[in-house]
Amino acid sequence: MINEEVNSFSEILEKDSILDAEDHLTLRPRRLSEYIGQDKVVETLNIAIEAALQRKEPLEHILFNGPPGLGKTTLAHIIANEMGTKIITSSGPALEKGGDLMGLLTHMEKGDVFFIDEIHRMPKVVEEFLYPAMEDFAVDFIFDKGVHARTHRYRLEQFTLIGATTRAGLLSSPLRERFGITRDLDFYMEKDLIRIVKRSASILSIIIDDEGAYEISRRARGTPRVANRLLKRVRDFAQVRANGDITRNVAMDALELEGIDESGLGETDRKLLQAIIWNYKGGPVGIEALAATLQLEADVLIEVVEPYLLKTGFIIRTSQGRKASERAFSHLNIPYQNKPDTPGLF
Ligand code: ADE
Secondary structure, three states: OEOOOOOOHHHHOOHHHHHHHHOOOOOOOOOHHHOOOOHHHHHHHHHHHHHHHHHOOOOOOEEEEOOOOOOHHHHHHHHHHHHOOOEEEEEHHHOOOHHHHHHHHOOOOOOOEEEEEOHHHOOHHHHHHHHHHHHHOEEEEEEOOHHHOEEEEEEOOOOEEEEEEOOHHHOOHHHHOOOOEEEEOOOOOHHHHHHHHHHHHHHOOOOEOHHHHHHHHHOOOOOHHHHHHHHHHHHHHHHHHOOOOEOHHHHHHHHHHOOOOOOOOOHHHHHHHHHHHHHOOOOOEOHHHHHHHHOOOHHHHHHHHHHHHHHOOOEEEEOOEEEEOHHHHHHOOOOOOOOOOOOOOO
């Protein structure tokens, strides 16, 4: 329940939605049939969308969980497109008060998609306001205070909430339980990233051979957003240092210049592994200590940097903290048996 001022519509809408329209929309698939990878998730969505369209009902609320850049926002846009409805986007941090949400929800039409990115960062007061909206399609508004307080229940149109999170574990269980469909997005397989790179190259009129596409894909941290970013860097390199076409050698040289190594690790990844090995004797080390050493936010380490390093086995998570694996030692050419005991490389 709320009794706060309602912010203006445009204030609450995410800046991101404007950037998306300008920057990524050309590369982003618009239909589920164009979407590459995440086969199980796509199949679930295909069935849910077709069933809802047949029944002429809005889709159930959907939660996507997974590291950044794997397609959570793209899927939300595709879902709205397939359902033939509008999408209104916001994010957890942008929704500061119940009133912010109220302004958006009361403008929603039947079947519209309300996308909340980083939903785990939504303040508790806003979250509680969302419960009746999700469950009963109603919000309760309080007028006045104390003995004069009166509530008014606003009816909402049946909308579909799509939440995206990199930290599903931080969501309260009442919120989590209100989603009808919850799916984890995983890092992409190399074969899927190769298809994505080739598709993007074709949209951008870039000539790339199979080996060039492979070289970019295998260094893209299993992430389409990274693959597309690297493709653009390699395109620049190819244009200025070669004849414009992307071959294996051009891709390798360009990516080396970007500081992306053979395993797809960048500067931050290597610094993290070096910090565990040199400063903490290979670990285990707590995430907060590691973040302080690297002068990064712990949340950035947890949500952005370490998921791929955990997935690929460069680091191991234990109850005492993170450890560098044997693979990390060998990647950095440090003998595993002789763990260094001289801290202070940083
Ligand atoms: N571009 C970015 N991600 C994509 C995906 N999963 N499928 C097709 N194109 C993409």
